[in-house]
Amino acid sequence: MSIISKVRLIEHLFAQLDKEINTFRLKTNLDCVSGCGKCCNNPDIEASPLEFLPWSFQVFVSGKAEDILKQLNNLQETGCFLYSHLSIIDDNIGNCSDYYHRGLICRLFGNAAHVNKYGNPELITCKIIKENNPEKIKQISSDIISSRNIPLFTDYYMRLSQIDFKLGNIIVPINLAMKIALEEVLNYYSYHPFHSRLRHSA
Template sequence: MNTDVIERLLALYQQIDEETTAFQAATGLQCPAGCGRCCANPEVEATPLEMLPLAIELFRRGEAQYWLERLADHNELGVCVFYQSDPLIPGNGRCGVYAWRPAVCRLFGYATVKNKQGTPELAACRHHKQTVPATVEIAKKAVTAGVPAPDFSQYGNEIANLDPHLGQEQMPLNQAIKIAIERVGLIAQFGGE
């Protein structure tokens, strides 16, 4: 396993987290306590590369086989296998592997996309728009005024460039983690990159 690629990916994750935290502080935009609506979306995608740090962690914990079995019983196109819904409050829940989540989960609700004119716009969360519309407007105006915010495309390109094979293809989260666990397992069993 190319540890340099993993280290660079983790450095990108740290950079994303720092930029997101700074954007949140500058705009006041925060996720509601306990909200897990974005995690409950079965259409969230990532690359297998983004899931490699999590796969390595699962092997380190001795949990890789357990999660492969869970993935085999779980819909590859369904909600992330690591999402833990709150049984008492609909729409609430949490990520069971928060520290190891992929870029999309770090960026969602706080990153920008380019509009047709090439200008960055906040890709606001639907739930934010419904529950804190005034704060979303403040955040949108801040982006327009030049307040730094993480950019989906920039980070997507940087991740893809780390490993053109594993970092290019977006796929459902469960499929990406399955491939990452299998890849780490093969490397552990047979060695190599």
């Protein structure tokens, strides 16, 4: 399958997830604290390379792939490469510099559940949201057990790996995931022609 076909399938999967998340958020009124980037600033985030294929494709299309790959190879910081610090006092204040192309993990965290050992969905979210909304979290936790109306991590990762098993089924540190995705696109277009009309469709 071509890179562009994979990118389109991943974007379609993300669009379906975004729809489910919107429904979940409308129902629960649960949202991140404004300006908080604590989870993006976490040095231990992991992701699959495949979820960053749309990001790496648009980096390639914009002509910055080699430059960004160099930056990823020379990274000194451990936080996510795309995290943009907005405060010199507090590292946890910031945002994603390419929110539109963020990965699957970034979309799921705080908006999805994993299935616990009793077979019940359990919301995966951060400490700040839990501490700020204890009653709401309690209510949501009980609602999702009865309604099952919440995106599941396993479901979306399984659907992602069906697009490309090799790139979708390995989980690595987030910056390495971006690097592998970028190398995949560069490698693909060193053997396949790149049509400039794609520049407008990306």
